[in-house]
Amino acid sequence: MFRKLILAGFTMHLMCCSSVKYMGYFCDATFSPPQEKTMVMEDGYASTYFSTQKGKGKPDKVIFFISGSGYNSIKYYLKHYFSTLKGNYKIYALQKRYISSWTTEIFRKPSKQFNVYNYFDVWVKDQNYFINKILSDERNIYEKMILFGVSEGGTTAAKIATINNKISNLVIVGSGGIKFEEELRILIKNSGMALDLDVIYTDIKENPNNIERSFYGHPYKYWNSVLFIDPMEFYIKITVPILVAQGEYDGSTPIESGRFLRDEFNKQGKTHLTFMEYKGADHTLKSANGKEGLNDFFEKMNEWLD
Numbered sequence: 001m002f003r004k005l006i007l008a009g010f011t012m013h014l015m016c017c018s019s020v021k022y023m024g025y026f027c028d029a030t031f032s033p034p035q036e037k038t039m040v041m042e043d044g045y046a047s048t049y050f051s052t053q054k055g056k057g058k059p060d061k062v063i064f065f066i067s068g069s070g071y072n073s074i075k076y077y078l079k080h081y082f083s084t085l086k087g088n089y090k091i092y093a094l095q096k097r098y099i100s101s102w103t104t105e106i107f108r109k110p111s112k113q114f115n116v117y118n119y120f121d122v123w124v125k126d127q128n129y130f131i132n133k134i135l136s137d138e139r140n141i142y143e144k145m146i147l148f149g150v151s152e153g154g155t156t157a158a159k160i161a162t163i164n165n166k167i168s169n170l171v172i173v174g175s176g177g178i179k180f181e182e183e184l185r186i187l188i189k190n191s192g193m194a195l196d197l198d199v200i201y202t203d204i205k206e207n208p209n210n211i212e213r214s215f216y217g218h219p220y221k222y223w224n225s226v227l228f229i230d231p232m233e234f235y236i237k238i239t240v241p242i243l244v245a246q247g248e249y250d251g252s253t254p255i256e257s258g259r260f261l262r263d264e265f266n267k268q269g270k271t272h273l274t275f276m277e278y279k280g281a282d283h284t285l286k287s288a289n290g291k292e293g294l295n296d297f298f299e300k301m302n303e304w305l306d
Contacts, residue, residue, distance in 0.1 A: 011202045029076045029102075036075065036101055039094075042129055048095040049130065052079050055088035061144040061305065064131050065093040065161075066123075068174070070153030071110040072102045074290070085298045088143070094130045097122065115211040118220050119225035128164055135166055144168050144305055151175055151252060151283065152226070158234040161242075171301060172244040173294075176257025177235055177264060181227040186254040200225065232264060235273075242273040243304050245297050247281030274304060 002224040003057055053059060063082075067074055074093045082091055095101075098114040110118070135145065146169045149157025154175020161170045176183075181201060188195050200215055207213060208224040215223055235242070246258035255277065263273035278285050278293040285293030 011082045019219055025076050025080055029073075032079070033075055034093075036077045039130060040135060041126055045097060047097060047126060047130070048099070049092060050078050050095070051072050051090065051092045052082070053090050054082060054085050057088040059088045059090040060142060061087065061089050062135075062147060063089055063091045063140040063146045063148050063171075064127070064134075065091060066127055066147070066149040066157050067093065071099060071103060071105045071108075071114060073099055073101050075101050076104065081294075082298075084292070084295045085302075087302055092130075092134055094127055097126070112211065115219050115221065118222055120156065120159075120229065121225065123153075124159050128158060128160050131160070131164060131166065140166070146171055146305070149173075149175060152195040154232045154253075155180075155226070155229060155234070158231055158238065161240060162234050162237045163253055167238055167240055168304060170238060170244065173285065173297070174246055174250060174253050175231075176244070176246065176253060176259070177231045177261030178254075178257040179228065179230050183254055183257050184227070186256055187251070190254070200297055207286030231261070235261060235264075236268070239272070241304070243276070243279065243301060244273065245285060245293075246279045247283060247293065248286050249280060250283045252283040276300065 017267075034052040036048060036050055038046045038048055065074075065078065065081075074095050078091070078093050082089075096114070097117040098111055131145075131147075135142075145166050147157045147161055147164075147167045148171040149155070150172075151174040154172045157172060158171060158175075159166050162252045178186075181197070185197055188197060189226045203213075204215070204223050204227065207220050209221050211219040211221050244258060244261060246253065246255055248255055250258075258275060260275065262273065265271075265273040265275075276297065278287070280287045280289075281291075281293045282288075285297055287293065
């Protein structure tokens with residue numbers, strides 16, 4: 001699969017017990033986990049969500065974090081991901097359906113129930129409901145309501161930003177403006193693999209709800225819901241400030257996608273998008289020399305929000 005979470009590194013190192021850093025993810029989830037609660041969705045499903053707080057003062061900003069793909073609990077990495085973020089923030093993250101708080105791809109494959117509900121329209125509906133419910137319960141006490149989408153979660157966040165007028169700012173990491181079907185063509189070409197994507201795409205379109213047939217670790221139902229979406233249809237409708245960051249050597253979402261988004265806004269004379277390209281960095285904004293671009297990004301994000 002091409003859309004990878006930071007947790008992907010965690011899983012490999014955890015299995016061989018060779019990295020104190022990634023073992024720390026598991027330790028944090030065990031001994032210092034984010035707060036865990038459930039929320040009943042519109043159809044009665046009880047979804048798990050997590051929250052954590054940054055800073056010692058009363059939070060004046062809230063982040064709704066939408067993660068990337070995978071069958072892993074957000075519990076493992078939520079606090080670590082935002083560990084270097086400064087300021088007084090409340091951070092919320094809704095888990096996808098049918099992922100328990102301790103689920104990880106190390107030990108089990110995605111369940112049938114997960115595959116049935118793991119598609120774009122469900123993510124958008126659940127996340128939008130979740131955001132509205134949290135803000136309603138807390139009586140909209142925040143100065144800034146930030147929607148933060150990573151990788152797969154980027155396009156989900158962009159869609160929500162077009163339908164939810166409570167969002168004040170949109171932040172995207174590792175996602176751009178090109179259709180996923182075209183991003184995949186670029187990734188395959190860059191990898192040197194010989195793969196006829198047109199045949200696969202046709203098969204997916206002919207079997208749009210199939211969860212038995214799969215491609216790169218995901219069932220056709222998943223792919224049909226994400227491959228053919230045009231993110232620009234969402235981005236051109238968004239009126240709130242947008243901050244996008246991507247690594248130059250992103251191996252999960254080609255850098256061409258982020259650059260395309262930037263260029264389209266420039267062509268249309270739109271000035272509310274800020275694009276940051278991290279030279280030499282990967283999908284997580286980390287460089288080959290070990291430099292964590294995410295640290296710099298959070299600093300820049302705080303400046304952008306002020």
